[in-house]
Amino acid sequence: MSTTTRLASLAALTLALMAGPAFAADTIKIGVNEPLTGAFAASGTYVVNGAKIAADEINAKGGVLGKKIELVIEDNKSNPTEAAAVAEKLITSDKTPVLMGAWGSSLTLAVMPKLEEYEVPMLVETSSSGKITTSGNPFVFRISPPSALEAASFAPMVKKIGLKKVDFLVINNDWGRGAAGDFSKMLKAEGVEVGLTETMDQAAQDMSAQLSKLKSSDADTIMMTTSVDQLTLLFKQMAALGIKKRVITTGGSQNPDQIIAQAGAAAEGTMHLTTFLPWAPEKTPDPAATKYFLGEWKARGHQFAGATESFRGYDGIRSIAAAIEKAGSAEPAAITKAFWDVKMTGLNGPIAFAKSGPEGKESGQSKPTVYLIKIADGAVSEVAL
């Protein structure tokens, strides 16, 4: 045996000994990789608060496999580089066998190579870029709708609302550009004209230039994809520029109540594609669970506006717990395999993973329900079609 081989086996043995206690601990760790600061801080914080409700609920009922679950929460600072570093830290230092994250599409895409490198699965709760589940990463399981799925759900409504020509204004990253691409394709297939596609930086606060350009276009509708804070600014700036066009937002990160509170009259008449109906718990797929979740959300003193975002964290952790239960052990490989067998009812519809992407390396994609809501008279209502 050469010295190198002996050294390598010694190193492997040491690693195995060090790794052992982590898996034998009393708790099962779940790594949570979310933006708690930076441009997406508001949304990431909501998701984490939702995740905590799920963890507490599961632990109150005795945990999973007889152990309590423990969330290891890290801030990815709304920055893809940080998101990858956080994933590495969670996997190698905290030894979390499964992750949830990372809110934004660019953040999730940055984490994905790490999942392949360490063979640890991640549940994707919010991101909607198509690339996430089509690039052949078998460790990705997504419960949020990709833009193409969101567009497909919206397709039957297009004629009923009477769209004729649409311009896009999207955040300049994988999420925004992906959404503009997928929705354009769908609209063209539905016979709707597609005009300009304008982009904005995720940290930008003044979008007057883009809006001025859209103002003089002959499109009747602007479709917008970005986070709630930027949407608030867009609606205020649209009002200031006197733009009166139909607005439809995508992505499900609009938190309509926050928009009403901050943009006021400027948000009147805007339409939003969302994946959760906290305004009408009785209309959701699992009214009892929705009511429990909303009750707990309120009891913890969180703002109601955050519920459209936080339910993703709640469903995400519940899906992960279901996978661990099915796996029968808290090993990354067993959990990855068990995700395919998860069948449960989430707050926005059934959660079950269908294969997506290149054969042999498929990612899991669940198919949530998409709703179209409207802000009228300072309140949210589902658009009746």
Place this chain on the structure above:
Amino acid sequence: MDQLLQHLVNALVLGGTYALLGIGLTLIFGIMNVVNFTHGALYTVGAYAMYIAAVGLGMNFFVALPVAVVAGLALGALIEFTLLRPLRGADIDTTMLVMIGAGIVLQSGALWTFGGVAKAVPSPFPDAPLQILGASVSWLRIFVFLAALTLIVSAYALINGTRLGRAMRATFQDHDTAALMGVNVSLIYTATFALGSSLAAAAGALLGPVYVVFPQMGDLAAVKAFAIVILGGLGSITGATIGGFALALAEEFGAGYVSSGYRDAMGFLIIIAVLLVKPTGLFARAERIG
């Protein structure tokens, strides 16, 4: 034509606040030779002070505004007194590091106190915009533009027309000689830093109601302020004013007619061009070496 006019109006309104940001930074660098990395944080502090005064304490919008500016003035004086005064004479790198640290503390403090969710400050002006020849502009933005112009003119008058301003300029030219001529240089430093800080806070307090208030709002503002100062030349109020409007015009027309994805790159392209042709900035003043 409508679109051209709209872009022009947007750029003018934006340029006023950019200029305000730039002047505060250029004063501090020009007179004190301190690279002020707390400038963005002070902008954020101004916006939060406005939020506390107008929303938390329910003050009238026009009363809350000067309150926020005074808060920035006081915090600036405090930073100078506790952090910069003991470091007088230390090399520029040391002060730079301390200022970066102070900036992080201020930003994290805002995050700790107010959380990451953005806050809105209600505007006292009517929602319906003013229409001029097909271009629209909100009353709030017109007010912000006029307030920024007033502050710029006041700062210019203070520096060029008062005893304090003369002492500041003397200190900028040669602080040893100024001290020998009886100028209280320590006091001038505190006054300069406080003045620069209050201008940053004023920009934050004016723009907080236009946009939204959140802990990281100062990051982009600081980058723009540095860009404006480089463009206009260090220590020049006129330069910072023109730099502010030039940056706003470049961004607005770049986004409107070239590509909105590269909006923030437009300003920096101009800066690269200026640095290639005139490395000291467009309006740099002669400086004593040694």
